[in-house]
Amino acid sequence: MTPKKLPLAIVGIGNTLAGDDGAGVEVVRRLEKLVGSEEKVLLRVIEGDHFEVSDFLDRAERFIFVDAVAGEVPGELTHSKDAPRAFSPSFHQTDISAVMRYLEEIEVAKPFPQWEIQGITILPPEEIGEGLSPEVDKAVETLCGKLLEIISAICRK
Numbered sequence: 001m002t003p004k005k006l007p008l009a010i011v012g013i014g015n016t017l018a019g020d021d022g023a024g025v026e027v028v029r030r031l032e033k034l035v036g037s038e039e040k041v042l043l044r045v046i047e048g049d050h051f052e053v054s055d056f057l058d059r060a061e062r063f064i065f066v067d068a069v070a071g072e073v074p075g076e077l078t079h080s081k082d083a084p085r086a087f088s089p090s091f092h093q094t095d096i097s098a099v100m101r102y103l104e105e106i107e108v109a110k111p112f113p114q115w116e117i118q119g120i121t122i123l124p125p126e127e128i129g130e131g132l133s134p135e136v137d138k139a140v141e142t143l144c145g146k147l148l149e150i151i152s153a154i155c156r157k
Contacts, residue, residue: 008040009060010151011045012024013050013067023067024066027120040151050099058108064117081116
């Protein structure tokens with residue numbers, strides 16, 4: 001018997017060794033501390049190959065990917081299915097939009113889950129190192145609040 005799909009998965013994407021590029025990973029880490037093991041939400045992190053998502057694509061009806069995206073002003077929030085990959089050093093060589101479209105095309109999961117990208121804009125880092133800039137850290141906190149509202153609404157159902 002196939003296990004029932006969860007209503008939501010939140011997946012943080014990024015490279016924490018590249019400063020602000022780790023914003024998506026940090027969002028999920030903070031959510032894990034705030035919601036713990038909430039049974040209706042799958043929390044995951046992808047720090048390398050985006051195709052790793054295919055391993056758990058069949059576990060949720062809706063995916064929210066949180067990633068650092070290219071932008072003019074660091075720390076702005078974006079929402080779309082086409083977010084430009086940040087211009088920072090990264091282990092992942094493609095963006096999650098391209099990966100999801102490919103996985104849908106080859107029918108990795110049926111039905112294919114709904115998905116979206118919640119992005120945080122960053123500038124290319126001047127040097128490699130861990131930690132977020134103040135602007136991006138503030139955006140991470142704001143996005144965590146928005147995602148907690150979504151999680152809370154799902155848990156009330």
